[in-house]
Amino acid sequence: MRRTGTMVGVGLLAASLLAGCGGDSADGKTRITIGLFGNFGYQQLFEEYEKAHPDVDITDRTASYSDHHKNLAAHLATNNGAADVEAVDVGYINQFKANPGQFTELKSDIKDRWLDWKWEGSLSKDGKQIGYGTDIGGLAICYRRDLFEAAGLPSDRDAVSALWPTWEQFMATGKQFAAKAPAGAKFFDGGPTVLNAIVGQAPTGYYDKSDKIVVGDNADIRKGWDLVSQGVADGLSAGLLHSTPQWNTGFKQGQFATLACPAWMMAKIKDQAPDTKGKWDLAAVPGGGGNWGGSYLTVPKQGKNIDKAVALATWLTAPEQQAKVFANAGLLPSAPKLYSEQSVAMKQDEFFNNAPVGKVFTDAARALKPQYQGPKAGDVQTEMGNAMQRVEQGKQSPDESWQQFVADVKRLED
Amino acid sequence: MKTDWRERRHRWDIRYAPYAYIAPYFLLFAVFGLFPLLYTAWVSMQDRNLLDGDAATFVGLDNYVELLTADPYFWNAMGNTLSLWLLTTVPQILFALGIAQLLNRRLRGRTFFRMGVLLPNITSVAAVTIIFAQLFGRDFGMINWVLSLFDAGRIDWQAGTGSSHAAIATMVVWRWTGYHALIFLASMQAIPTSVYEAARLDGASGWQQFWRITVPMLRPQIIFSTVIATAGNMRLLAEPLLFNPGAGAATGGSDRQFQTAALYLYEQGFAKFDFGYASAIAWLLLVATVAITGLSYLAARRIRTD
Numbered sequence: 001m002r003r004t005g006t007m008v009g010v011g012l013l014a015a016s017l018l019a020g021c022g023g024d025s026a027d028g029k030t031r032i033t034i035g036l037f038g039n040f041g042y043q044q045l046f047e048e049y050e051k052a053h054p055d056v057d058i059t060d061r062t063a064s065y066s067d068h069h070k071n072l073a074a075h076l077a078t079n080n081g082a083a084d085v086e087a088v089d090v091g092y093i094n095q096f097k098a099n100p101g102q103f104t105e106l107k108s109d110i111k112d113r114w115l116d117w118k119w120e121g122s123l124s125k126d127g128k129q130i131g132y133g134t135d136i137g138g139l140a141i142c143y144r145r146d147l148f149e150a151a152g153l154p155s156d157r158d159a160v161s162a163l164w165p166t167w168e169q170f171m172a173t174g175k176q177f178a179a180k181a182p183a184g185a186k187f188f189d190g191g192p193t194v195l196n197a198i199v200g201q202a203p204t205g206y207y208d209k210s211d212k213i214v215v216g217d218n219a220d221i222r223k224g225w226d227l228v229s230q231g232v233a234d235g236l237s238a239g240l241l242h243s244t245p246q247w248n249t250g251f252k253q254g255q256f257a258t259l260a261c262p263a264w265m266m267a268k269i270k271d272q273a274p275d276t277k278g279k280w281d282l283a284a285v286p287g288g289g290g291n292w293g294g295s296y297l298t299v300p301k302q303g304k305n306i307d308k309a310v311a312l313a314t315w316l317t318a319p320e321q322q323a324k325v326f327a328n329a330g331l332l333p334s335a336p337k338l339y340s341e342q343s344v345a346m347k348q349d350e351f352f353n354n355a356p357v358g359k360v361f362t363d364a365a366r367a368l369k370p371q372y373q374g375p376k377a378g379d380v381q382t383e384m385g386n387a388m389q390r391v392e393q394g395k396q397s398p399d400e401s402w403q404q405f406v407a408d409v410k411r412l413e414d
Numbered sequence: 415m416k417t418d419w420r421e422r423r424h425r426w427d428i429r430y431a432p433y434a435y436i437a438p439y440f441l442l443f444a445v446f447g448l449f450p451l452l453y454t455a456w457v458s459m460q461d462r463n464l465l466d467g468d469a470a471t472f473v474g475l476d477n478y479v480e481l482l483t484a485d486p487y488f489w490n491a492m493g494n495t496l497s498l499w500l501l502t503t504v505p506q507i508l509f510a511l512g513i514a515q516l517l518n519r520r521l522r523g524r525t526f527f528r529m530g531v532l533l534p535n536i537t538s539v540a541a542v543t544i545i546f547a548q549l550f551g552r553d554f555g556m557i558n559w560v561l562s563l564f565d566a567g568r569i570d571w572q573a574g575t576g577s578s579h580a581a582i583a584t585m586v587v588w589r590w591t592g593y594h595a596l597i598f599l600a601s602m603q604a605i606p607t608s609v610y611e612a613a614r615l616d617g618a619s620g621w622q623q624f625w626r627i628t629v630p631m632l633r634p635q636i637i638f639s640t641v642i643a644t645a646g647n648m649r650l651l652a653e654p655l656l657f658n659p660g661a662g663a664a665t666g667g668s669d670r671q672f673q674t675a676a677l678y679l680y681e682q683g684f685a686k687f688d689f690g691y692a693s694a695i696a697w698l699l700l701v702a703t704v705a706i707t708g709l710s711y712l713a714a715r716r717i718r719t720d
Contacts, residue, residue, distance in 0.1 A: 066661050070684040077464045077689070095687060099465040239552075244660040245544070246551055253554065379686060382662045389668035393573035396669070404669075412686070 041329025131296030137262030207374025531592030
């Protein structure tokens with residue numbers, strides 16, 4: 001009897017393990033999971049979709065940027081555990097699209113919805129589309145009006161934009177700011193953020209078109225490196241690495257007056273420091289145009305409800321939904337037809353002192369010259385952030401740190 | 415005939431039933447311990463992308479050769495691991511002995527304190543690390559605030575090698591000291607009071623009693639705690655990973671100043687998708703852990719009465 005008891009126990013355990021794998025919830029609805037990071041502005045859209053599709057129940061799982069992508073990699077590797085729909089950032093899309101077999105191939109008949117370069121960004125070498133574009137970054141500068149005024153600088157957004165047509169002038173403004181800045185406030189958040197923006201504007205980034213890393217020979221990156229290092233030496237940097245808790249605290253404490261702002265960054269500021277509402281404003285980015293970030297929605301092949309997942313991803317990335325996301329979370333659409341629509345182009349943002357975010361970012365998106373992203377662009381960016389941090393922490397001279405940076409990224413190719 | 419059958423069944427029961435009873439452990443170990451171990455060894459001899467197992471190629475010991483001869487970051491990670499092992503294991507055992515000694519006295523609310531020392535151990539390691547990372551914050555951390563009260567200046571804890579190791583070791587020691595203290599306490603209570611009485615009659619001071627009686631009598635528990643702590647501290651991952659969140663978390667600081675071997679494994683495997691290389695690191699880490707555990711076992715065994 002005791003043994004039969006054990007057998008029953010083992011049987012129950014096995015049965016419950018098997019039952020745990022199904023995607024159907026008890027009420028007969030199909031549960032579609034979606035894995036996200038940061039703020040995609042999807043909450044209202046999920047409700048809307050569930051209303052229109054009573055047989056679908058959407059569950060979202062949100063993790064931090066790096067956790068999300070590493071978990072996704074682990075889930076793909078073990079062929080188990082991935083959500084039905086998974087978001088992938090542009091910094092990681094190349095690594096994932098190198099293995100298109102892990103993802104459901106998405107239909108190309110709606111290709112015209114997206115900017116050409118956005119579409120190509122998630123297209124594998126053998127021409128398979130693994131992800132539909134959500135947003136793009138664009139670039140602007142967010143700045144604190146109150147801190148600018150306190151330091152005796154103009155605070156009107158057109159006047160501020162006129163201060164810095166180039167990054168050299170941006171740094172010169174920084175010196176003016178530092179001369180009369182309120183205690184505890186630096187000009188920019190941290191070297192890595194500024195450097196990312198500068199690199200994002202260069203015609204060639206970390207890779208050339210043959211997927212060779214060219215960081216060491218890229219004069220644009222080196223020029224940006226020297227400029228930012230000088231800014232750090234001049235005491236313009238708060239020395240905070242973006243997307244860390246200390247950086248988040250920096251928003252609340254007003255530790256920096258400017259921040260390189262892709263559209264998604266604005267959502268971050270609102271999340272991190274709701275009390276600073278109205279103190280921020282938006283100016284043009286030095287150097288004109290540029291992109292940083294933006295994401296895709298993919299459908300891993302291991303999912304149990306591929307058709308419904310594809311339907312959801314298609315719907316969420318459709319221009320109508322991108323417009324709604326722009327309206328409520330400010331993420332810049334990757335669907336160019338929206339750039340001329342009134343609701344998008346005329347949007348103002350109360351949090352940013354009614355800045356014309358619609359105009360600033362649609363202009364930026366139109367002017368944007370896409371930069372080719374190689375397979376490990378995300379890793380190179382991490383190494384660059386580390387390298388700039390070594391300078392900020394005083395661990396190495398800019399030259400030493402640059403040498404190590406070039407050597408480190410070389411290892412990525414082996 | 416019938417009785418014969420019964421008897422045989424009884425004999426089988428006596429002889430084989432114990433194996434059946436312990437089988438679940440070994441089955442689970444085979445599935446979740448042995449198989450992954452061997453599979454990792456197999457993967458470690460491949461050039462293999464995490465996401466593309468089908469395209470893996472067999473490369474023999476190449477991964478090991480590269481790690482041992484051509485990868486300074488591996489040795490850097492091993493150095494950090496050893497440093498953190500020392501900085502965590504030694505204070506952990508010493509503090510645990512002290513706390514156990516204090517808890518062994520007659521004090522009010524004894525059960526409360528005894529349960530209390532275990533609290534750090536049952537809190538989530540992620541939560542603990544995030545809170546400690548705040549405490550060790552550069553600009554608004556409480557520890558720097560206290561230091562500034564004494565005009566000691568602010569320390570950028572994450573930037574330096576020594577300072578970051580000290581901060582991480584603090585988290586580990588805080589979390590595990592209570593656990594070991596309870597183990598020591600349980601055995602302290604088993605030491606017969608007559609031994610202490612005899613010592614007191616001979617004029618031994620409290621301090622002498624502690625080092626000459628208590629510690630030697632606790633030898634088996636100290637060995638056990640040292641081995642357990644060593645095995646755990648050699649694969650520190652969560653603390654260094656969460657101490658520096660953000661996109662560069664897996665590198666353990668801007669110059670890998672607090673990247674442990676386990677964190678390096680994580681970086682190679684899950685940030686760079688180099689599954690074969692990461693598996694080779696896992697095996698080398700296993701070998702190192704066994705070696706260090708053996709050493710600390712020998713060290714702890716040297717405790718004896720004079």
